[in-house]
Amino acid sequence: MIKELKEIVGAKNVLDDAETLDLYSQDLSLNPPKKPAVVVKPKETAEVQEVVKFANKTLTPVVPVSSGIHFWGATLPEQGGIIVDLSRMNKILEIDTLNRKTKIQPGVTWPQLMEALKPHQQIPLNPLFPHPQTSALTSSLEREPMLIPKYEYGDPVLTMEVVLPTGDLFKTGTASAANTQEAYPEGPGIDFYRFFLGAQGTMGIVTWLNIKTEYRPIxxxxxxxxxxxxxxxxxxxxxxxxxxxxxxxxxxxxxxxxxxxxxxxxxxxxxxxxxxxxxxxxxxxxxxxxxxxxxxxxxxxxxxxxxxxxxxxxxxxxxxxxxxxxxxxxxxxNLPANGDYWKTRYHKTTQDIFFITTMDRAGDFTDTALSYAACYNLNINEVGVYLQPLERGRACSLSFSLPCELDNQTEKERIRNLYLELSERLITDGAFFSRPYGPWADMVYRRSTTYTNTLKELKKIFDPNHILNPGKLCY
Missing domain, CATH: 3.30.70.3450 (Alpha-Beta Plaits)
Structure with a gap:
């Protein structure tokens, strides 16, 4: 396998040493480590296609990775296989001020995008002070809430290029036609782009994405x-x-x-x-x-x-x-391009529980979260609460940040139990977990049998060999 992958992406871009594999086997979540067999770092879309085709031929799992930091276990290889690290694909391909959009590759970070947009008097639609190594493409695809709650920015994703699980290339919206400005996400036919939102890399590998921008304030x-x-x-x-x-x-x-x-x-x-x-x-x-x-x-x-x-x-x-x-x-x-992450300055990590609700229910959910934290002997003054209105207040994203020292096994287990018990209670009370990472997937999908069965049927169509990030969501 190593020989074939080196022929595709070059010998120096195929890594299987113990240190590298350990690095990619864990993140800042409470999920147990999962070790890949190899890490590859493609530079071009064609290389991504060839890696995926090779994986189909050998029935090897493939897990796409874009960010330099991970918090929720979405990139841990549940069944081993190949990590496709897209960080070398880090170009901003276009800044279109007329249509207020920008075309980015997976390795582009939020600080990089912010700086590139400044001369064009634009700003990105970024989430709350993101980690300097977070991929702007991944944040947008995973529907992280943006700070400007206008209707038109409820979904910042426009068009994209996707390597499907078969290795075929697919473009959504007007990008699927020649000589267009690639500004409209709908079509061809049905709105295919929605299959790839929040999919955690299970339905395709996005190699570029057009996302909306906003005017930089004067x-x-x-x-x-x-x-x-x-x-x-x-x-x-x-x-x-x-x-x-x-x-x-x-x-x-x-x-x-x-x-x-x-x-x-x-x-x-x-x-x-x-x-x-x-x-x-x-x-x-x-x-x-x-x-x-x-x-x-x-x-x-x-x-x-x-x-x-x-x-x-x-x-x-x-x-x-x-x-x-x-x-x-x-x-x-001005997003800092390096340095520490503001939310983890006083703890190794924070375990965030986030979901969508209406603002009139946010207070009750917060009371529940703080009550559970107190029952687990957590200092409730150290629990972070962040409320982000969505689409002019139609709903909101509510997030609770639980401090955790990952080096302390006793504390780690305590926070894990709180995390699981509180999440189950919040879902039961009506919290909508629109991004079901890790253990949330089972909590969400066992409550939605028809929806889950439909997703599995779609997965069979898009990914007949079940190679893309198996073990995530309901797959």
């Missing part, structure tokens, strides 16, 4: 609103989004805000934990490119009308933190 203002309870945030966000006010809009609890702002300084973290309110709504009003100041003025006026009606007070800071507005805007507009 002028902008950040506002902060303090709340004592998460349920009190729902009405203000509903009204703000109904009036189409603002770009970025999200809620962090005291723990996550202190972690973000303290930059690894333990004393500053402790100080912020003592001063910050329990929950903070962050709203950025931005104007670009036409009449930006006028836009900011009327959106700010609308915000103040809503605030007066609902009796809350938008501020330029919270807890008297000097320069907070400028700090937050700088962090949103």
């Amino acid at each position: 002028h902008q203002k950040a506002f902060f609103v303090a709340f004592n309870e998460l349920q009190d945030v729902a009405d203000p966000i509903y009204h703000i989004q109904r009036r189409h006010v603002g770009n970025e809009c999200f809620v962090l609890n005291r723990c996550l805000m202190a972690t973000l702002l303290s930059d690894g300084d333990q004393k500053e973290y402790a100080k912020l934990m003592g001063e910050l309110p329990p929950y903070i709504l962050i709203l950025v009003i931005a104007g670009a490119p036409r009449r930006p100041l006028e836009r900011i003025a009327y959106e700010e006026e609308a915000l103040m009308e809503i605030a007066a009606q609902l009796n809350f007070e938008p501020q330029k800071t919270v807890a008297g933190i000097a320069g907070l507005e400028a700090t937050m805007i700088n962090r949103l507009r």
Whole structure:
């Protein structure tokens, strides 16, 4: 097998030494290690096709990998086989300002994309302060919630090129036709692109992707609103989004805000934990490119009308933190290309539980999560809570971050049990786990027999030899 793979991608791009295999056999999740047989690093789409065709011929599992860091077990090779590391495919192929989109390969990271878009006065639709090594393509395909909750950005994916599990090449939407701008995802026929969203690499390997971008603000203002309870945030966000006010809009609890702002300084973290309110709504009003100041003025006026009606007070800071507005805007507009990941500055990792719900239920789900954490003797002040409105407040993504030291086996087992028990309870109570990683897959699919059977039938059609990331989702 090694000889054939070297002929496809070159000898130096085929790795089977113990150190490399150990690296790819684990991630920052609580899932047990799974060791691959070999790692290959293709540079071109044609090489990916040849690797997949070889895997079909030898019935060898293939697991695609794009990011340099992994949190949820999606890239652990359940049945061994070949890891296809796409990080060498790291070109930004096109920046289309007219259609506000960009065409990227799998190895492009969010900081790389942010910097490349700056001269074109565009910004990417990135999730909450992503890890510097996270693939922008993977985040978009896996439907991570974006910070700007506009209807048109509910799904940032446009068209894509996919190597199917048979090794054949497939393009979605208008990319399937010649001489188009590749800007529309629908078709040919049915909306094929949806088969590949949230599929964890089980239905195809995406080799480039067109995703939407937003205008880079010329002028902008950040506002902060303090709340004592998460349920009190729902009405203000509903009204703000109904009036189409603002770009970025999200809620962090005291723990996550202190972690973000303290930059690894333990004393500053402790100080912020003592001063910050329990929950903070962050709203950025931005104007670009036409009449930006006028836009900011009327959106700010609308915000103040809503605030007066609902009796809350938008501020330029919270807890008297000097320069907070400028700090937050700088962090949103300039993603660091290296350094530590902000969420793991004080712990080896955080085990995140995330799902979709409606904002009026977010408070109840949070009470449940904190209650379970307390039962497992976890300091509830160290549990992160992040609420991200979706599609103008139609729904929201709610995330709980459980701190965990992976080197401590006792603590790791305690967090694992909490993670499983709490997830089961949340699903039972109506939380929609739209990205069922690891143990969530069984919790979700055993509750949806007809849907699960349909997915399995589709898998047989797309992947007759069952080689792409077997063991994930319901496959």
